[in-house]
Amino acid sequence: MKKFLLLLVVNLCISLHNTPGIAQLVSRHPGNGLPATDALQRTLSMHAETGDIKSDKFVAIFYWNWHKGWDDTTQTVKNISQILIKHPEALKIYDHPAWGTLKPGRFFWGEPLFGYYQSADPWVLRKHAEMLSDAGIDVIFLDDTGEGHQYATKELFEEWEKALKQGVNPPKIAFMLEFTASKRSLHTIRKIYRQIYKPGRYKDLWFYWKGKPLVMAYPDNLTDSPEDREIREFFTFRPGQPDYVKGPQRNDQWAWLENYPLHGYVKKEDGRYEQAAVGIAQNASFESRGMCCAFNIPGTFGRSYSHKKGVDPRVDGYLRGYNFSEQWEAALEIDPEMVFVTGWNEYTVEMLLPQSIWTGWPFSFVDQFDWDRSRDIEPNNEWGDKGDVYYYQLIDYVRKFKGTLPTPKASSSKSIKIGSCNDWEGVAPHYKHYRGNTVHRNHRGYFNRIYINNTGRNDLVAAKVARDNRHLYFYVETAEKLTPKSDRNWMMLFIDADNNPFTGWNGYDYVINRITPGEKAIIEKNRNGWWSWEKVGDVPYAVKGNKLEIKVAKILMEMEGKPVKFQFKWSDNMQDEGNIMDFYLNGDTMPGGRFNYLYEE
DSSP: OHHHHHHHHHHHHHHHHHSOOHHHHHHTSGGGGOOOBOTTOOBOOOHHHHOSOOTTOEEEEEEOOOOOOOSOTTOOOOBHHHHHHHOGGGGGOTTOGGGOSOOSOEEESSOBTTOSBOTTOHHHHHHHHHHHHHTTOOEEEEEOSSTTOOTTHHHHHHHHHHHHHTTOOOOEEEEEOOSSOOHHHHHHHHHHIIIIITTTTTGGGBOEETTEEEEESOOTTOOSSHHHHHHHHHSEEOOEEOOSSSOOSSTTOEESOOOSSOOOEEEOTTSOEEEEEEESOBSBOTTTTTSBOOTTSTTOBOTTEETTTEEOOSTTGGGTOHHHHHHHHHHHHHOOSEEEEEOSSOOEEEEEOTTSSSOOSSOEEOSOOSSSSOOOOSOBSSSGGGTTHHHHHHHHHHHHHHOOOOOOOOOOOOOOOTTSOOSOTTOSOOEEOOSSOOOOEEEEBSTTOEEEEOOOOSOEEEEEEEEOSSEEEEEEEESSOOOOTTSTTOSEEEEETTSOTTSSBTTBOEEESSSOOSSSEEEEEEOTTSSOEEEEEEEOEEEETTEEEEEEEGGGGTOTTSOOEEEEEEEEOOOSTTOTTHHHHSSEEESOTTOOEEEEO
16 A cells, blocks of 8 residues: 555656646746837737736647758759749749749748758757747647658757756647548657657656647557557547538547637536637638638638638738737637647748649649748748737737736845946846857758858846936846957847837837947937937946946936836847847847846836
């Protein structure tokens, strides 16, 4: 009996250790409740609107690690959207020279922000780990629904395991297999069990559901062999339902994409649901009776389409997310435990000939097509400063679904004597940032492309702010000794002094260290909202090893005598001045992307 109780306690401890709990949700929550405003001037929902974090809510996202890049350096990437902008007539001509010689072959609907990368590129994998962590994503599902979809699985697990050890809490990882109990699906479930789960590899990255590792697969054709019995007992199975219209055909299925209105999946005893799926767009149309069809057929439900509103008539309607918003609102009404989002980074699609089962003419692009008829959230490199609008729309709805953290409280006023770095004890908040993300990039992309980025320099890891009646004090810390202050764009501090995202350059009214500091640092004020600055004063600063302190008179930022409430961001080694998308690409930025820290007394 004692032995039984001991085993029960051990198994319970293991289950609790590996089951996502409130601590994991908090550490992986979207930007830890930080403010951000996108290029469409939409601000993220904050704690006052969303309420506290809900420990029983989860968000998954479809993720593709199949970008192989191919070794034929004589070929070039073919981008459907760019081809049709230059050659609209090519849409009706299979043999048009703009399509190139790889027909039928794989095309991109657009260029990802990080380029036409390979999925094994560790620099990209680290960026994804941080961005999805900031977005509050709990689990990614790897697409294993077809042949050759396991290209960079090992690299993904290894890079995210490394990120986990460096303080990032990336999403957990699960697999989606074929939408039927096929021979290939049976082969795949045995393969991932033997290679990953049975030997316990990457265990800190497994996603658990109802006490067991989760897999979206059919258990129906598992045999009575000892190994298959192990597999059946080891996983929580949630078979994927492929249809966009019919809804669940059995009460253990989950969805990956549906037309509006959505269904709830796995109805529980209390009448609520486990899961619902939302998408950016759907390759379906009224002509296809809502069934899956080629995306290049007229009338498909693109990004700009809403079943309630119709097609967004604006020229940039594809940026506004009518479809995504309508789907999320339906999911919020269902209020399941899990929302599954399609998707993050598929980006490519095969050109299929008309003799295939698809109905496009003279060829079919099925799952992706162009800027409007595509369903990736990962920011792209073709929409200018609007390339990340779907990323922040995702984050906003994740917050509405899961809640968010309140803004951390500032400690009482305190004067700081800069130069010794000894006066910061007890000053709060203590803002922390990811460590180890300034590694350089040198990796093959698709075909003849090679991506090199050596801008990682000072690894920003921590920051604080203090105040007294007349001054603000800023502290920032890097992982190693700071590089010389003579370096270009060295340790810049951006400040949104009026807490208004619609004034200044992307909300930033002031910048310090845009001009190389001498005996004092230079503070500049923004002019007219563009990347245009004018000097307003000199401010004391001090460098000691890996720490930088700056003292700023409030009067220089028109803050004297006013309640202290502002946003700020640190950036080192910006390359493309005036392009806010540079915050994703070069040097290091704290916090990432468009996020800011909000300091309020």
